[in-house]
Amino acid sequence: MKKILSFLAVFTSLSFLIPTFAFAQSDIQSIPAPEGLMAFASVIPIIVILVLLFMKVDMLIAGFVGGVLAMVIGGITLVRANELLLSSIPTMLTITVPIINSAIATAVFKSGGYSSALALVRRAIGEKVEYFAAFIVILMAAATYMSGIGGGTAMVLAPLAFAAVGAIPELIAAMCLAAAVSFTTSPASLESSIVTNLTGASITDYISTMRPFWLLFVLIAVLIGFFGAKKRKILFQGEEDEAIKNKTNKELFINTIPAIFLLFAVIAGPVINKAIGMPILGPLAYLVITIGLIAVCTDFNLKQSSTALVEGSNYILTRLFQVGIFITFINIIGETGAFSAIVETAKLAPENFLVPALVIAGYAVGVPAGAYVGTILTLILPIAVSLNIPLLAVGFITMGVGLGSQMSFVNITMQAQSSGFDIPILQVVKGNSKWILASLALLVVLSFVL
Helix, strand or coil, X not given: CHHHHHHHHHHHHHHHHCCCCCCCCCCHHHCCXXXXXXXXXXXXXXXXXXXXXXXXXXXXXXXXXXXXXXXXXXXXXXXXXXXXXXXXXXXXXXXXXXXXXXXXXXXXXXXXXXXXXXXXXXXXHCCXXXXXXXXXXXXXXXXXXXXXXXXXHHHHHHXXXXXXXXXXXXXHHHHHHHHXXXXXXXXXXXXXXXXXXXHCCCHHXXXXXXXXXXXHHXXXXXXXXXXXXXXXXXXXXXXXXXXXXXXXXXXXXXXXHHHHHHHHHHHHHHXXXXXXXXXXXXXXXXXXXXXXHHHHHCCCCHHHHHHXXXXXXXXXXHHHHHHHHHHHHHHHHHHCCXXXXXXXXXXXXXXXXXXXXXXXXXXXXXXXXHHHHHHHXXXXXXXXXXXXXXXXXXXXXXXXXXXXXXCCCCCHHHHHHHHHCCCCHHHXXXXXXXXXXXXXXXXXXXXXXX
């Protein structure tokens, strides 16, 4: 331990002595890729962080080590590092929709809404939980596609899935895969907006171009969830308590109304809001309505419902603060041009392999920096657009970044899965790896053939 501390002390001291390179600019999107030995050196901190994370080193410690290495390699001063910290944390804490959805979903969970839904499903389908698993994946895809936000959807669905069947690795991976391909091709997402802005294509053209491949990967995700649950021969978790057993199906259905409404709001809200031209079913509306429904339809009174709402935000706010600190170290690495170097390396591939190489590059950048998929796209897609590749190829690259984000320790959807399924995020990453990498391989093949 003393050796490690001494090592870091030396590195920190050196960071004040090495002059700042020209590419350490304030806007990470404008940082040019370093050349020669510097290009290789700039990627070392990313590799170090990934190795430490998979060795189960604490996320912040791993990020700190990588950040200090990047400061030394890129000559980044402590002043600049402080600026990045003060901008990274507020940015993460402004991701309000996942915070709101997490709080509401927790209130619904505590009020017994999910337990009642579980009882209804159990009575309807017996012990065939594979159908329930497939249903959860479909909901994950639909809600994310409609809202453009995977993390907020996972906040709602993960606790429901966990209460029903436990932490099935295949189901978690299927939900993450469905989220990745949905928010990267959604008509309402930031990612789709960036694609259309950079390519000049209309949102309608992009969505229609990508829809067959969105459906293909969603179908794959549904099959993963279905057969994963079937293979493991999982039964519904736990027994109904006396309160549930004594309730009729009608009473249970009334208890589930808050959960049904919340899912409806997450899925259909964006479409309704767009059709009306105002956020009539936006976060404020469905927050108030859901809490009111909990007070009316469950055993919770209004005070208990409000308390559950506030307490439900504790976990996600804590995680966002943690992720904000980690993202500071990622941004320090970005200042060295590391992400641009990865993309520039992909450009060295032969013309026929260029798009697959960019897909892989997008995935590679998405793994360590998956909290900022939009930012990653602004680094990668300008290169793709400058090479005049088709809109479909741009969509594949965007999907590649999305897949990488589902292997990221700092992605909000991954944090939501970790929380909802009550398992360490490392376990989520390990469970996802086989299925996400297989999906990446299929995406690479498609990008090569089409």
